[in-house]
Amino acid sequence: MLKIENLHVSYGGIRALRGISLEVPDGKIVTLIGANGAGKSTMLRTITGLVKAESGSIRWNDHELLGQPTDRIIGTGIAMCPEGRRVFADLTVLENLKIGAYLRKDRAGIQEDLQSVYDLFPRLKERVWQMAGTLSGGEQQMLTVGRALMSRPQLLLLDEPSLGLAPLVVQDIFSIIKKINKQGTTLLLIEQNANMALRTADLAYVLETGNITMFGTGADLLADEKVKEAYLGKHKS
Template identity: 60%
Template sequence: MLKVEGIDVFYGNIQALKNVSLTVEEKEIVTLIGANGAGKTTLLKTLSGLLRPTAGTIQYLGESIRVKPVQSIVKAGISHVPEGRRVFANMTVEENLDLGAYLRKDKKGIKQDLDKVFSLFPILHERRNQLSGTLSGGEQQMLAIGRALMAKPKLLLLDEPSMGLAPLLVKQIFNIIQEINKDGTTILLVEQNAHMALSIANRAYVIETGSVVLSGNASEMQNSEKVKEAYLGGI
């Protein structure tokens, strides 16, 4: 579904990604793990068109999306849930969700997907007329995921969905990620909580200082001495 080969990305003179390659197959959950500043968020921003690589290729469903504008990438079926939620604080929950479907014209389908989001996140239905800025961190994360789902993505890019959340909420969010995947959506997950990410992923990539240094099946990664030492607390 997604094939990235040899991409380089710079912020000014600073190289953030160095010769990064990865693949995501349809209906997989693939996770990217790595420390803060390793390049994980940069990679997702590049895939969604917010940043441009200076070298390499990005193929999605057999077509190059390397220079496509953001709206075309969304229309093609890639939705991005950014780090830090980024909900529109002065708009209601329902208005945020409506914005997620801004490129769609199928009113019946939009209504069905809104109902689906409300069934995944019942708390959002309860609070649909509430200003998003007044929601808790966990509720805002649910809203950010729900808003991305309203674009009807084939591939969902998730950036640190567990950040700042209590352990019980983290478990709930990860259960919902699995549910979204079982419903047919492919997921590329950036996550610092390596335990949780590897427990639900099919495959994983480890990024260090802008380069992919390890890749393999998630279960293999959990048993890798290097991954255990660096990201799983040595256990």
């Protein structure tokens, strides 16, 4: 389980997170929704050590992550798919995927996981020698997720996986998120597409200006009138 308690983070005097607390139980999909600037991405970057916290606690499987370097945090079984995809444009699909396994030494296991990624994303197998920068936006997002899976994470952090993608591609991405979860990976999903996120998640939090303002099951928040008005539009459900 990932357990965050009373987490405070500031950027140059601006308080990005104001004592937030949340839990991500093993085997679940947990989503955090909120407007731009609410602090969602800051939280993920703090979990992975890319941003330093002022105070609080982030515990993963009963080990404190705050103060640990990013490579050590990743080595504990956490992987992140960053916002904006961030593929290595001048490397091939295969080279990008192998970078995801850079901490691993088990060559046979790496080959098995490459095949698992190709099973999840057949289009990546078709484009294995193609330069990542020439892929479509949806294919780059698939590559980013596949690269993260190559580290065999127990916990996968997804930062805005649907951003800038066509609706049909968004459906594919969320379908794959469910498959990854069914295969045993816990997911923490940061997403502006609140409708899709809440339909996918077991548990959900609403983050507003650095504060957690609501918590419940994905279905409960999907039906909540305040959430509908703020994030879904009154006529959506």
